Amino acid sequence: MFIETETTPNPASLKFLPGRPVMDSGTREFADPEAAEASPLAQAIFDTGDVVNVFFGSDFITVTAAPGVDWTDLKPMVLSILLDHFVSEAPLFAAAPGTAAGFSVPPEDEALLVEDDPANADIVAQINELLETRVRPAVAGDGGDIRYRGFKDGIVYLTMQGACAGCPSSTATLKHGIEGLLKHYVPEVEEVRAA
Structure with a gap:
């Protein structure tokens, strides 16, 4: 398996393209390690200790490095985590109690900031x-x-x-x-x- 990377306009973020779908529908952002507990993949990326944000898109994963972290050291660690995840075909999300393993997609905060008239x-x-x-x-x-x-x-x-x-x-x-x-x-x- 080959995972491509692309730079983004944000110098702290790198986009990883595994060449296969990541999310079947929608997107999901993990802004801290606590939120990442819903996804073993996001949690593993946060466990590097050098990450402040993980974002799942339809066919990509964007990782944002902590301030002062050099991508030269972080990129191989993230690539290794992604390769392990996709090769093993592990579920993207942890199962919620009472659901089949890997089939629970936690809801995102879709609440409106202001109510539409x-x-x-x-x-x-x-x-x-x-x-x-x-x-x-x-x-x-x-x-x-x-x-x-x-x-x-x-x-x-x-x-x-x-x-x-x-x-x-x-x-x-x-x-x-x-x-x-x-x-x-x-x-x-x-x-x-x-x-």
Whole structure:
């Protein structure tokens, strides 16, 4: 098995491509070792002691190194962990009590930051369609994801994940890229804010 790596716009993050699906649907972020307990793979990566974030995409895993950690030393350790995981065909997630081993995908926090006004249902649908078709594929290409967190008073609230969460250019991506796109297609959007 050969695992490719790609750099991301975030110099602390590296994207690993195992050449096979990682998540059947959705994405999953582990922002600390406690969250990683849900996945033996994420936990093993955190156990290196040099990692601050692990993100599972559809066909990639993004790992963010702790401040001051050199990828020269960390990359071979992560590659070894990933090879062991995929060659052994181990489950991605630990089983929850009462479920079959490996078939429990823990839910992510999908709660909205602000409640959407039902009167804005058409606007919210337009925003989500643009995020899904134009923004998420580009952000996934950089080793991350974006989550819609609400729309209120002309403001769209979004959360960046994976390599994009700590990227030095994430503010520019939100303010100049995503905000410009949404304002162009949805005139009711006045601003985009990180949530």
